[in-house]
Amino acid sequence: MQAWPVDNSFQAFKRQLPICRNSVYSEFYDFFRDVIKVKRESAAIKNLETICTATFELASKHGFDAMSLRDLSRSTGISMGGLYNYIGSKDELAQMVNDFLSRRLAPMAALNNPKQDKPRDLLETLLRTAIYMGSLFRPWYRFVYMESKTMARKQRDQAKSFDLYDTQRLRELIEAGVRAGDMDCANPELSASALLAMVQDWYLKSWKYKRNNIDPDDYADFLVSTMDKLLACKDQ
Amino acid sequence: MQAWPVDNSFQAFKRQLPICRNSVYSEFYDFFRDVIKVKRESAAIKNLETICTATFELASKHGFDAMSLRDLSRSTGISMGGLYNYIGSKDELAQMVNDFLSRRLAPMAALNNPKQDKPRDLLETLLRTAIYMGSLFRPWYRFVYMESKTMARKQRDQAKSFDLYDTQRLRELIEAGVRAGDMDCANPELSASALLAMVQDWYLKSWKYKRNNIDPDDYADFLVSTMDKLLACKDQ
């Protein structure tokens, strides 16, 4: 059996990923060992999972800013004072989620070098990675996407937006494909934006796709076939 | 010179639309004459424009729930009490924006019957209408899209989501095209979702498209050409 990314199924992706859904909060605790006041690991990990899960749930209803720490306390069963053993401040909670996703979770998917040289195949791997990561850690991606707008102005030093960076990375691969003669694309910037919009739609509107029984493999297959049509890939 | 939708440029669309950016708040005042306490029309229209503009600006920063009426008062130069001559309550303000867009503004674009019968052309008109309306009234669409998530749970009787309805309308047109033999599409539902995601991207990430000097015609052209590629339209 081939390994990712040659076997580009969701299952193969999960198999090679050096983290799984069960180990996320243990990683989370490690990552923020310095700022989390609670030192007894097992309890800390359990509570962090409770806190993050409830935060995703509550923030998705009315936005993080509108969520109160009393709501969070009620949902988690952890007292107001108890929460502050984990989070430092409300703003810092959002910051932790943001940092953990962009600095720890996302990089894990990029670790193993693809060993592919054709721009089209690199592009496929890039898109599939985005969909599969979004499937495994949907609430994280959703939260960061939704709150990035409000945080961007608060702390300007942070990357202005995931969007610009992601769009540029896609555009450069498309341009490389056009140069190599494998692709045909009149407007790489717009094509990159379109593909990114479809990636984001996957974790923004998960309810819609769940409703229609569309699983990660289905969506990734569709996204890649759309890419091939959009870029008129020669040999696909 | 041909008229919309035969001439499908942004300019032709604007020419036939029975409302323009200057007359929006006069229409807005008419629409809510019963609930707005201020009866002197000229002043009311001016203040409504100030209030809505500031609301769009503030809500886009941290979300409508996180925006305070004191912020709004400061931004508009209208006192707290003064605001309440126009809005009834904070929640009602969001409701007014929502209702005006969906019940008054959006229907205006659908008024003049397209007189087109081919599904592909209907689809093109539908997509261009969405882009052009989004261009003219971007803050309105942005606001409603962003706040629809938080309002949906508050008042369930309201349409569950624009998304489901829009996706279905697109899907039905695609299915009609496939039946007519003009199109080829393995998954109408996913194709409809992809097109909708691109439509929404236009008003959600206007900053990105402005940065790259992409105007409404550019984006609509790209969207339609993407549609043709995606659906393998025979005669385009």
Next chain:
DNA sequence: ATTCAAAACGAACGAGCGTTCGCTATTTAA
């Protein structure tokens, strides 16, 4: 069983929230 950090608790604080209302200023009509 006792000890004692570690962790959780929840009342209390000042600030800011949405909303109200009595008052002043402005406009209109005679």
Next chain:
DNA sequence: TTAAATAGCGAACGCTCGTTCGTTTTGAAT
């Protein structure tokens, strides 16, 4: 010019917010 009606004002109300901190509970090691 005057009187009435309309529109705008902003302090005040009850409430909830994020955050703090002195106290109580928990749990592992002795």
